[in-house]
Amino acid sequence: MSIRQAMLAILEQGPMYGYQLRAEFEQRTGETWPLNIGQVYTTLTRLERDGLVEVVGHGGADDQADQGERHVSYRATEAGRSEVSEWFATPVPRSQPPRDELAIKLAIAVTIPGVDVATIIQRQRSATMASLQDYTRLKRTGRAATPEEPADLAWSLVLDALVFDAEAEVRWLDHCEARLRRAALDRPPVRRDAPAAAPSEEIVR
Amino acid sequence: MNAVLHLASVSRVHGEGATEVHALRSVTFRAHPGELVAVMGPSGSGKSTLLTLAGGLDAPTSGSVWIEGTDLATLDNAGRARMRRTSVGYVFQDFNLIPALTAAENVALPRELDGEKGRIARRLALTALEEVGIVDLADRFPDEMSGGQQQRVAIARAIVGERRLILADEPTGALDTDTGEEILRLLRARCDAGAAGVMVTHEARHAAWADRVVFLRDGVVVDETGADEPEILLAGDRA
Incomplete structure (x- = not known):
């Protein structure tokens, strides 16, 4: 699934924490593919492990939506940015049709x-x-x-x-x-x- | 609230004996004020016949067609023609505008045929053109307009003089996606304003603009969606 790249692409716009990221995603897709917040943080953790995002202590959080509880913001690294470019440059394969x-x-x-x-x-x-x-x-x-x-x-x-x-x-x-x-x-x-x-x-x- | 259009157990048979074709078989169908109904079906399913009967352009073999509470069978030819001019508006796939008349003259024509004075007919035409957003093209001829603009003129002609039943036969068939959607938006707006609309289409995407979609197969209604509004559930026993 392309959630990983989609999240990465949104993070390119500036540092965000998980709830913000989810809101930005759903703003664009109208909650057609709802993300649970656990999934968002799991993906962020993996992206961090793979060196595609990094933690910035406290950036991009100008609203206090999540009560400071998980106020860790992430931003895309250079490697993350090139993964996004790669994603946009590559057609989505149809070789494996989704199960119908x-x-x-x-x-x-x-x-x-x-x-x-x-x-x-x-x-x-x-x-x-x-x-x-x-x-x-x-x-x-x-x-x-x-x-x-x-x-x-x-x-x-x-x-x-x-x-x-x-x-x-x-x-x-x-x-x-x-x-x-x-x-x-x-x-x-x-x-x-x-x-x-x-x-x-x-x-x- | 009575149905604007009511087909009661309508059948239409073309030809006789061995060549007999049952275009419609005992179809009951209603369109209410404020409602847009789409009729879908493959060619030969009877959808065009349904529209022709609804507009009083053809008579059923059995059953009856009611428009605004009048059984069309009780009218003579002149009465039916008058009913078509005053109550029913048509929109066709190929626009059917008269090439030698301007947009405003095309729209005014049904009113003039109905005995309205030229000046009043023109004013009504301009109001209708305003409603479909092209009053600035009032004095253009059809061949000076795009397909989408011509179809807007046709819609203005169909609604001029507050007609309450709009019958549309593949109204978006000759238009590109965006222009087609604009036309559907206009039909939709007219129905939201109180008219009853019946639209024949083979495109599901266009049928989806309707409140109700009726599926025809071999002259029979095989299915229907969106009929779950309470007022429609109560429709069973009214004309």
Whole structure:
């Protein structure tokens, strides 16, 4: 996960302590990927171990949000800065697609006799559509609708990412539905000895 | 609060016998004031038929279509035409503006056809153009405007004279993402101001601007999202 680099990149802007860092992250991502504070400090500790950040006794803390309890501020080192540059310069790899529960579920469902795949698709599409409506509502109201600060713009772009993802999922579900219908229409009379689901591509051609 | 549009068990069959096509099968559908409803479905699912029937441009084989409490079947041709001009606004994918008329003249046309004096019709047109943010383009011709601007004119034409039902057929289809969103924002604002909107689209991202999304397959409503607002739950027994 890129949390480590994201934190490092934010620290490049100036020294911060953990709570500030988390607030800055969530300002930009709208709490879409909430960070727990333990995770923030664990990451900071590792970054320090790796020489990418260093402790500065008491910098950048002009509000007293965390009651002085853990008032240790961190800043990016030279090595940390070059790691950030490297991160920005390198495309995010797609070679390992993130695990997609829905794709796995459908892939299994189409091979198991008696599973009503059409209903799975329909329910999923309604659910995804409802999420898409929620994201769109967030987009047209609140701070994403009229971004004034860079962080607001960042948040509205994150919302766009969620919107495009959900849209792609709906399109893919439409596509699966159409393919399955076509496969069912083209399927020759059932042969008991045939495998449960023949590859539909061959049937279509 | 009554539905502005109510389709009651509407079916539409094209052709007869062996070539019979059931475009819609006993569909019941409502759009209320303040509500934007999106209709999604693949081609051939019946979504365009639904919009055509809703606008009184075609009549159902069975069932009835009500606009603002009037059963369209009880109107003669002239009555239906009048209903279309005064209560219903259309927005099409390809704008459908008249090239020889300016923006203001395009928008004023339905009012003038309805017998409004030219000067008053123009004033109403300017108000509508103001609402969609392009009153400064009032005297331009369609070919002097971008696609997004033309669609704004079309929306102004659809809302001029306070019409309460807006029917939109793929209104963002010919526009880029940003311009399309501006158009959706306008439709949304009009519905928030009290109109009922029905928008046919095949793009989930655009349908998501609606309060409710209705999925059509083979002429049947197979699913619906966002119908959980209390007033909509109570919709069962009203016209």
